Amino acid sequence: xxxxxxxxxxxxxxxxxxxxxxxxxxxxxxxxxxxxxxxxxxxxxxxxxxxxxxxxxxxxxxxxxxxxxxxxxxxxxxxxxxxxxxxxxxxxxxxxxxxxxxxxxxxxxxxxxxxxxxxxx
Amino acid sequence: xxxxxxxxxxxxxxxxxxxxxxxxxxxxxxxxxxxxxxxxxxxxxxxxxxxxxxxxxxxxxxxxxxxxxxxxxxxxxxxxxxxxxxxxxxxxxxxxxxxxxxxxxxxx
Numbered sequence: 746x747x748x749x750x751x752x753x754x755x756x757x758x759x760x761x762x763x764x765x766x767x768x769x770x771x772x773x774x775x776x777x778x779x780x781x782x783x784x785x786x787x788x789x790x791x792x793x794x795x796x797x798x799x800x801x802x803x804x805x806x807x808x809x810x811x812x813x814x815x816x817x818x819x820x821x822x823x824x825x826x827x828x829x830x831x832x833x834x835x836x837x838x839x840x841x842x843x844x845x846x847x848x849x850x851x852x853x854x855x856x857x858x859x860x861x862x863x864x865x866x
Numbered sequence: 867x868x869x870x871x872x873x874x875x876x877x878x879x880x881x882x883x884x885x886x887x888x889x890x891x892x893x894x895x896x897x898x899x900x901x902x903x904x905x906x907x908x909x910x911x912x913x914x915x916x917x918x919x920x921x922x923x924x925x926x927x928x929x930x931x932x933x934x935x936x937x938x939x940x941x942x943x944x945x946x947x948x949x950x951x952x953x954x955x956x957x958x959x960x961x962x963x964x965x966x967x968x969x970x971x972x973x974x
Contacts, residue, residue, distance in 0.1 A: 842931075853902070
């Protein structure tokens with residue numbers, strides 16, 4: 746059974762860096778069939794795709810976040826991570842990690858439960 | 867960017883009702899349309915992929931239809947566990963995946 750679990754601080758100060766990790770079980774981040782993704786949902790708003798990383802380390806990111814975003818993958822720990830720099834209150838959101846598969850129409854077939862990150866001093 | 871517009875934004879219905887949610891794309895996306903169910907505190911769930919394909923393990927009361935710019939998610943007979951928020955997502959314009967604004971399905 747595939748499971749994803751986000752972890753990281755729930756509170757980040759403005760201008761600092763938001764760091765999250767997603768731990769995957771029941772699947773391998775080294776699989777060439779999937780892209781490992783981040784999606785967020787600000788309070789009261791809709792879902793926004795942040796970006797994904799492939800096992801090789803290649804990435805694709807939302808242009809609106811590109812200059813502040815770093816994605817990484819650790820195949821040994823079966824984890825992938827997100828770093829978002831220079832955060833503001835607009836980055837307050839529930840952050841989800843998810844698996845994106847090619848074979849099912851590029852859909853996000855497994856998600857974590859999400860973690861709320863609040864940007865506040 | 868491809869914009870996705872869902873309607874209605876909220877919907878009240880009763881257990882046993884048949885309900886439909888519509889998603890419209892700002893340009894043709896062929897059948898590259900997926901549907902998700904979100905509940906507070908739970909992992910979001912993929913319901914339908916590629917417009918009309920039921921994800922494994924999803925009850926058959928859920929169905930999807932459409933192609934091009936207009937798509938529909940239908941729940942044939944609402945169950946108590948179906949009250950949630952539903953989102954469509956286009957995967958035509960990869961990798962800039964975009965979602966609809968969501969439809970909140972509430973108990974009448």
